Amino acid sequence: MPARRTRAITGARMPRGFPVILFYKYIAIAAPESFAAAQRALCVELALKGRILIAAEGVNGTLAGPRDAIERYVAALRSDERFADLEVKTSAGDAGTFTKLVVKVRPEIVTLGAGPLMPDFHNHLRAAEWKQTLETDPDVVLLDVRNRYESAAGKFAGAIACDIEHFRELPAYLEKLETLKERKVLMYCTGGIRCEKASALFRQRGFTNVFQLHGGIASYQEEFGNEHWLGELFVFDQRMTTRVEEALVPIGQCAHTGRETNRFVNCLHDPCHVLFLLAEETERENPETRLCPDCLAAGWNSATADYKGSPARVAKGVQASHS
Numbered sequence: 001m002p003a004r005r006t007r008a009i010t011g012a013r014m015p016r017g018f019p020v021i022l023f024y025k026y027i028a029i030a031a032p033e034s035f036a037a038a039q040r041a042l043c044v045e046l047a048l049k050g051r052i053l054i055a056a057e058g059v060n061g062t063l064a065g066p067r068d069a070i071e072r073y074v075a076a077l078r079s080d081e082r083f084a085d086l087e088v089k090t091s092a093g094d095a096g097t098f099t100k101l102v103v104k105v106r107p108e109i110v111t112l113g114a115g116p117l118m119p120d121f122h123n124h125l126r127a128a129e130w131k132q133t134l135e136t137d138p139d140v141v142l143l144d145v146r147n148r149y150e151s152a153a154g155k156f157a158g159a160i161a162c163d164i165e166h167f168r169e170l171p172a173y174l175e176k177l178e179t180l181k182e183r184k185v186l187m188y189c190t191g192g193i194r195c196e197k198a199s200a201l202f203r204q205r206g207f208t209n210v211f212q213l214h215g216g217i218a219s220y221q222e223e224f225g226n227e228h229w230l231g232e233l234f235v236f237d238q239r240m241t242t243r244v245e246e247a248l249v250p251i252g253q254c255a256h257t258g259r260e261t262n263r264f265v266n267c268l269h270d271p272c273h274v275l276f277l278l279a280e281e282t283e284r285e286n287p288e289t290r291l292c293p294d295c296l297a298a299g300w301n302s303a304t305a306d307y308k309g310s311p312a313r314v315a316k317g318v319q320a321s322h323s
Contacts, residue, residue: 014067014070014071014090016067017066017067017092017094018064018065018066018067018092018093018094018095018097019064019065019067019070019090019091019092019093020050020062020063020064020090020091020092020093020097020235020237020239021061021062021063021064021070021073021074021088021089021090022061022062022088022089022090022091022190022191022218023059023060023061023062023077023086023087023088023089024058024059024060024061024109024110024191024192024193025058025059025082025083025086025087026057026058026109026119026121026196027057027058027059027082027083028056028057028058029054029055029056029057029058029059029082030056032054032055032056032105033105035054035059036052036054036103036104036105039052039054039059039061039103040052040101040103042073042076043063043073043101043103044101046065046069046070046072046073047065047066047069048063048064048065048069048070048073048101049063049064049065049097049098049099049100049101050062050063050064050097050098050101050102050237051063051098051101051102051103051104051236052102052103052104053104053105053106053109053110054103054104054105054106054109055105055106055107055108055109057108057109057119058109059083059109060109060110060193062098062236062237063098064093064094064097064098064237070090074086074088087215089191089215089218089219089222091218091235091242093237093239096238097237097238097239098237098238099238109193110167110193110194110197111166111167111168112167112168112170112171112194112197112198112201113168113171114170114171114197114201114204117197117200117201117204118200119196119197119199119200120195120196120199120200120203120210120212121196123199123210123211123212124192124211124212124213124214125186125211125212125213125214126214126215127213127214127215127219127220127222127223127224128223130186130188130213130214130220131220131224131227131228133186133211134156134186134228137184139183139184140183140184140185140186141160141180141183141184141185141186142156142158142159142160142186142187142188143159143160143162143177143180143185143186143187143188144156144159144160144161144162144187144188144189145162145167145170145187145188145189145194145195145198146161146162146167146189146190146194146234147162147164147165147166147167148161148162148163148164148165149165149234149264149274149275149276149277150190150234152251152252152253152276152277153231153232153233153234153240153241153251153252153262153264153277154217154229154230154231154232154233154234154241154243154251154252155229155230155231155251156188156228156229156230157228157229157230159188160177162177163176165274167194170198170201171201174201174202174205180207181206181207181208182208182209183209184209184211185202185207185209185210185211186211186212186213187199187202187210187211187212187213188212188213188216188217188220189213189216189217190216190217190218190233190234190235191215191216191217191218191219192212192213192214192215192216192219193216195212195213195216196212198212199211199212217229217233218233221233221244225244225246225247226244226246226247226248226249227247229244230249230251231243231248231249231250231251231252232248232250232252232262234264240262240263240264241262241264243262250262252277253277254277254278254279254282255276255277255278255292255293256278256279256282256286256289256293256296257279257281257282259279259281259282260279261277261278261279261280262277263277263278263279263280264276264277264278265278265283265290267290267291267292267295268290268291268295268302268305268307269291269292269295269300269305269306269307270305270306270307270308271306272291272292272294272295274292274294276292276293278290287302288301288302290302291305
């Protein structure tokens, strides 16, 4: 499916048709279960699909639907004084962007697992400040705190990408970044939610000069497109990536062959299920490449891998029925 451009501002500039919104706010929610029930009812009433995570620390959501329904949802949420100043980023989607509605109460609205940690709000750089810093300070270190597969699709030029599969792996990964403790670090993520927690974690661990991109990549690209940016923006829905067409420099490469691609698949072997880039041409030439490189190297193939309908799973079922 073609990637689409992300927009950072709702209202008059919201895409026509079927917009997708991305929003979050760290704010005390005294009764998360009740708030979740009200959010679920509102989304059902408006026929919206997507995902909303709610915790005592705030809300984190992404939804898609007809423009009128999205606008009504945003207006309803902002009518709550806790969310009157809510920033909402938008991009173009369609009816298939999300397949269902999920509203859940979680311990954290983005899982870091580092214990009690107050998010950082004081060290944000707006998109223009971020760009100016990149262009005037040659000693800054750009740090991508997203997951490795997100960075494989796109990242800021020269950025260090954290080699993590999940955000919750970041606390343990910090020991690999010890040399940056005295450097000026500019960290970024998709929309900003992960950076507010990551920044606080970094300061707790002794990093003294950390800044974060306000509104994340989505907001930056709305103002400056692909300036200092390479590739596409990974998103957690059926689109997989969005992109700015003008001056696009693709960097996504097939994990097996190095071919240019922006197509993500999950490893065929369900116990692995890792997300990786796989060119369609590569899969046509060799269907075994639906297994990730690590699983292939470990000796798995389509006959021995465990997935729905696989010979291995069928054999297990036969064995179980005879035991």
